[in-house]
Amino acid sequence: MTMTTVIQRAVWVLFLWPYLLTCSLPLDCREDHGSFSRCPSISQEKLLDRVIQHAELIYRVSEESCSLFEEMFVPFPLQLQRNQAGYACITKTLPIPSSKSEIQQISDKWLLHSVLMLVQSWIEPLVYLQATLDRYDGAPDMLLNKTKWVSEKLISLEQGVVVLIKKMLNEGMTTTAYSEQGLLQFDGQPEMLESVMRDYTLLSCFKKDAHKMEILLKLLKCRQTDTYNCA
Amino acid sequence: MMKTSAEVNLLLLLLVFTLHVKGMRYSPPGKPALTRCRSPEKETFTCWWESGSDGGLPTTHALFYRKENSEAVYECPDYRTAGENSCFFNKNNTSIWVSYNITVVASNALGSTFSDPVDIDVVYIVKPNHPEMVTVTVLEDKGWPFLRVSWEPPHKADTRSGWITLIYELRVKLEEENDWEMHLAGQQKMFNIFSLRSGGTYLVQVRCKPDHGFWSEWSSTSYIKVPDYIQREKPMWVLITCFCAFIFLILTWLLHMNGHSLKDFILPPVPGPKIRGFDKQLLKNGKSDEIFSSLVVSGFPPTTSPNCEDLLVEYLEVYVPEEQELMEESKDLHDICLKSEGCTSDSDSGRGSCDSHTLLMDKFREAKEEKRQRDQEKSRTGTEDQRQQKDWEEEGLTYAYEDMVSPNISSGRVETWPSLFSPLPQYSSSRHSQKSSLEKAKKHCFSDSLFPPGSTSFSLDQGGQTTMEAIRSSNREFSLRIKQPHLLHSHTQARCQLQAHSEVNISSIGCKQALGGLRSPAPHSAEYVEVQRVNEENTVLLQPVESGHGHIDGCSQLPLGKDYSRVQGVDRYNRLLLKGEVPQEGDCLYDYQDMTGDGTENCYTSSSVPSIQKPTACIHTVIMGHDEMVLAENGYIDTLTARTLPNY
Numbered sequence: 001m002t003m004t005t006v007i008q009r010a011v012w013v014l015f016l017w018p019y020l021l022t023c024s025l026p027l028d029c030r031e032d033h034g035s036f037s038r039c040p041s042i043s044q045e046k047l048l049d050r051v052i053q054h055a056e057l058i059y060r061v062s063e064e065s066c067s068l069f070e071e072m073f074v075p076f077p078l079q080l081q082r083n084q085a086g087y088a089c090i091t092k093t094l095p096i097p098s099s100k101s102e103i104q105q106i107s108d109k110w111l112l113h114s115v116l117m118l119v120q121s122w123i124e125p126l127v128y129l130q131a132t133l134d135r136y137d138g139a140p141d142m143l144l145n146k147t148k149w150v151s152e153k154l155i156s157l158e159q160g161v162v163v164l165i166k167k168m169l170n171e172g173m174t175t176t177a178y179s180e181q182g183l184l185q186f187d188g189q190p191e192m193l194e195s196v197m198r199d200y201t202l203l204s205c206f207k208k209d210a211h212k213m214e215i216l217l218k219l220l221k222c223r224q225t226d227t228y229n230c231a
Numbered sequence: 232m233m234k235t236s237a238e239v240n241l242l243l244l245l246l247v248f249t250l251h252v253k254g255m256r257y258s259p260p261g262k263p264a265l266t267r268c269r270s271p272e273k274e275t276f277t278c279w280w281e282s283g284s285d286g287g288l289p290t291t292h293a294l295f296y297r298k299e300n301s302e303a304v305y306e307c308p309d310y311r312t313a314g315e316n317s318c319f320f321n322k323n324n325t326s327i328w329v330s331y332n333i334t335v336v337a338s339n340a341l342g343s344t345f346s347d348p349v350d351i352d353v354v355y356i357v358k359p360n361h362p363e364m365v366t367v368t369v370l371e372d373k374g375w376p377f378l379r380v381s382w383e384p385p386h387k388a389d390t391r392s393g394w395i396t397l398i399y400e401l402r403v404k405l406e407e408e409n410d411w412e413m414h415l416a417g418q419q420k421m422f423n424i425f426s427l428r429s430g431g432t433y434l435v436q437v438r439c440k441p442d443h444g445f446w447s448e449w450s451s452t453s454y455i456k457v458p459d460y461i462q463r464e465k466p467m468w469v470l471i472t473c474f475c476a477f478i479f480l481i482l483t484w485l486l487h488m489n490g491h492s493l494k495d496f497i498l499p500p501v502p503g504p505k506i507r508g509f510d511k512q513l514l515k516n517g518k519s520d521e522i523f524s525s526l527v528v529s530g531f532p533p534t535t536s537p538n539c540e541d542l543l544v545e546y547l548e549v550y551v552p553e554e555q556e557l558m559e560e561s562k563d564l565h566d567i568c569l570k571s572e573g574c575t576s577d578s579d580s581g582r583g584s585c586d587s588h589t590l591l592m593d594k595f596r597e598a599k600e601e602k603r604q605r606d607q608e609k610s611r612t613g614t615e616d617q618r619q620q621k622d623w624e625e626e627g628l629t630y631a632y633e634d635m636v637s638p639n640i641s642s643g644r645v646e647t648w649p650s651l652f653s654p655l656p657q658y659s660s661s662r663h664s665q666k667s668s669l670e671k672a673k674k675h676c677f678s679d680s681l682f683p684p685g686s687t688s689f690s691l692d693q694g695g696q697t698t699m700e701a702i703r704s705s706n707r708e709f710s711l712r713i714k715q716p717h718l719l720h721s722h723t724q725a726r727c728q729l730q731a732h733s734e735v736n737i738s739s740i741g742c743k744q745a746l747g748g749l750r751s752p753a754p755h756s757a758e759y760v761e762v763q764r765v766n767e768e769n770t771v772l773l774q775p776v777e778s779g780h781g782h783i784d785g786c787s788q789l790p791l792g793k794d795y796s797r798v799q800g801v802d803r804y805n806r807l808l809l810k811g812e813v814p815q816e817g818d819c820l821y822d823y824q825d826m827t828g829d830g831t832e833n834c835y836t837s838s839s840v841p842s843i844q845k846p847t848a849c850i851h852t853v854i855m856g857h858d859e860m861v862l863a864e865n866g867y868i869d870t871l872t873a874r875t876l877p878n879y
Contacts, residue, residue: 056442058394063443092300098326100274100394106466211354211443218393230392 044167048224051160053171058153059210065146066203069133072140073196078100089205091121096212103219111220112165116173118209119158126151129202132195150206157213258286259342263335265349269358272387273395273441276320276353277313280335280346290339294318327353355442360385362399362420362437367455376460378403378424382437382450385733386818397439402449411497429461547798551805 042050096114097103103111130147133139164172222230261283270276282292294307307318335346350521362382369376380401388395396418402411403424416422416437427433433456434450486493653762797810 052393060442088300096328097328099322100327100389101322208352208354212328215394218396222392226391 008101030192044164045224046166046218047160047164048221051157051164052214052221054153054157054160055210055214055217058150058157059135059207059214061146061150061153062203062207062210065143065150066200066207067144068140068146069200072134072138072143074200075193089201089208090125091118091205094118094121103216108220108223109169111216112161112169115213115216115220116158116161116165118213119154119161122206122209123154123158125202126154126206129199129206132199251372257288257341258284260284260286260288260290260337260339260344263292263337263346265333265335265346268333268349268351268356269445270325270353270356270386271358271360272389273324273353273357274389274745275325276351276356277317278307278320278351279313279317282337283317283344285337286339287339288339288341290337292316293336293338295334295336297332298326299332307604325353329353355443356394357441359388359395359397359439359444359447359449360439361450362439363448363450365435365437365453367435367453367456370455372425374460375425376427376457377425378433378435378457380424380435380437380453380456381421383420384439385447388441389441393625396442397443398438399437403433403435403436406434412435427457428460430457431455460594489523547807547809549798549807550801594635668710 004211094114094117096118097106106114126147130144130151133144133147162175165171165173219230263279263280263282265280268276270411278294280292280294282290294310295304296307297304305324307320307690308324309318309319309321312319329352332348332349332350334348337344337346363385364381364383366381368379368381371377371378381405382399382401384390384397388397390397398418399416399420400413401416401422402413404411405428413426414422424435425432432454435453435455437452438447438449442448799808799810802808
């Protein structure tokens with residue numbers, strides 16, 4: 001390094017020395033680092049609101065994607081019959097409460113954990129779905145963009161729920177580890193009715209589960225703000 | 232057991248038999264169908280079905296459902312709550328995010344029929360109730376009102392806990408309109424509507440929808456009346472003001488374009504003096520002395536004060552009767568003329584020597600007398616008069632203004648010769664004309680007083696002046712001219728004066744005229760016109776009498792100052808004999824020409840003949856029946872007579 005570059009850098013350092021102390025920290029900074037908690041923390045209510053907003057958006061986009069796919073690829077007679085082909089939702093095994101009365105009975109912890117389970121179980125299928133849709137001929141770009149967007153947002157939603165759990169329940173969780181091989185394999189040829197129906201079922205199930213997430217989070221929020229009047 | 236079953240079978244057989252005997256056909260029920268399932272709050276839901284044909288037998292319906300993940304079939308728990316052909320699922324039986332497989336079965340005695348199964352998920356069949364407690368109020372924002380609509384979600388929907396998220400929509404319309412205005416309000420429960428019509432009544436309705444589901448019904452209509460915040464008159468007044476301003480601009484533009492002609496129409500230009508040789512600057516200077524001096528013809532006023540009788544000529548009768556009649560009438564005329572009395576000339580006073588009233592009386596008397604005479608010579612005299620008038624008038628016309636006074640003058644003349652001349656066209660109605668003319672004479676005589684004696688227009692003697700005044704009165708339009716100093720024959724303008732004079736003179740029936748009695752503050756000289764001759768067209772050719780001018784009848788010269796105001800008579804040659812009142816020279820006989828035409832005898836009071844100074848003869852062509860010309864040395868021809876010409 002020549003002398004000039006050294007001098008330039010020194011000058012820069014001298015001018016910008018106050019900013020050296022600052023650093024861009026991830027949002028979910030660890031609070032267990034000690035006194036220097038320069039990590040900008042976010043309040044629990046705001047975090048919960050943001051998570052709920054995420055969930056609402058995800059649900060809306062998934063609903064639009066499902067409608068698009070249904071118009072494009074699903075033959076009309078089969079549109080009204082969901083889960084007809086026997087493709088059950090992958091999350092049906094999850095112990096998700098299915099009625100309001102049930103939901104009222106479970107605790108906050110279980111609500112959060114349920115949401116986390118849902119989110120984490122859908123991350124990989126969405127990746128798969130995105131890949132499958134790419135292979136479709138004539139798939140509109142809007143559909144592809146939406147599914148891509150949804151999968152990305154789901155990941156951030158997962159992160160938010162994790163932080164939320166940490167804040168509310170003081171539990172440490174780990175995020176999902178992405179694996180290349182998903183639960184679902186590519187089988188068959190795309191655009192055949194079977195695969196179409198499978199993908200259609202996938203989208204429908206995801207739409208339903210997104211709605212579940214949204215409802216659960218909203219109920220959780222109600223409990224946080226107004227415990228006695230919440231349903 | 233066997234018995235019961237056998238009995239049952241028998242009963243069934245009997246039933247079937249009886250039914251069969253009755254002839255009715257029974258069949259299993261038709262296929263029912265699920266029409267719809269709805270959940271108002273995502274916690275309960277209801278399904279409705281409709282039944283098919285019942286097959287003639289009483290049928291019952293049953294609803295069975297199976298949940299998504301289990302094979303257990305359950306029957307509808309509640310058939311009544313939601314009404315007929317419905318199944319109500321309460322909270323305990325409702326699971327969301329779970330698909331229901333629902334089937335309806337219709338069964339009757341003969342069989343049962345299953346409907347097509349329907350898969351529903353409660354989440355997707357939510358149709359909430361309409362929003363409640365819709366309130367509309369009028370608020371103001373800086374003076375402008377707006378509507379604030381607020382509502383509450385349906386009480387059953389649990390939006391507070393977030394179980395259902397509703398979005399709202401409202402619609403507004405005016406009472407008298409048909410189209411609704413839609414507004415999407417999102418998740419808020421309040422909405423503002425602006426741009427209201429002043430004084431209008433609005434209808435507002437609200438509905439809601441979950442983020443996944445169906446729109447609710449519209450809420451009940453809310454009426455709201457907006458107060459009047461725009462004055463209704465204002466736009467109208469603004470419109471009226473703009474319209475008036477526009478009209479005003481147009482009028483102004485029109486005025487500007489046609490200003491000159493409009494000005495002439497409203498304020499006609501005052502005619503200026505039209506005296507030949509007269510300098511208008513004199514008038515502008517405003518010095519009356521200068522004006523009068525310029526009008527004065529030197530030498531006019533007779534140096535000698537003539538006698539009234541000499542000066543006054545009551546009337547000049549000019550007509551063209553038959554010779555005998557002429558002779559007679561001439562005599563009569565002469566006598567009548569001589570009879571005229573009552574006025575003493577007063578050349579100094581500037582007015583008629585006799586009062587106007589007196590003169591009026593005289594006129595009337597003479598008029599009456601002449602009437603009698605006229606009866607005989609109606610048409611002829613009339614024509615004569617008119618001819619003479621025309622001649623004299625023509626004289627004036629030829630001098631200066633051909634166009635000025637001709638027909639009007641003639642008509643005026645006719646008017647102003649009440650007793651002497653009947654109107655030209657009315658030959659037959661001489662009497663009438665006489666009367667009218669008499670009246671006119673009256674009029675004229677009355678009008679004598681109207682004119683100041685000092686008027687300079689007439690240069691006649693007192694009597695003549697009065698007559699002229701009288702005549703003037705009848706011809707007011709010509710009074711100006713008459714008044715004009717140019718009558719004082721110092722200029723060529725005297726022609727006009729002659730005209731005017733002639734007019735006046737004609738009217739002065741029986742009025743004594745002083746030939747020299749030109750009325751003017753300045754001594755005026757009388758100019759007289761000689762009747763030169765009568766040409767073929769029966770026109771009296773008048774010749775201005777000048778000093779040194781020879782005349783036929785011997786009154787060779789008419790020095791200025793001579794008054795030819797007296798008609799001596801009419802000779803047999805239909806010549807007007809004018810008498811010149813020159814004391815020195817005595818009376819000259821002047822021929823006058825008979826005026827044919829109307830029977831009125833015209834006594835012409837000669838006014839100052841402005842043409843005297845002219846070398847050329849005043850030629851008044853009076854259409855007469857005679858060729859003879861009457862030369863009047865001292866006589867002067869009425870301007871009236873001069874008018875006769877244009878009549879033709």
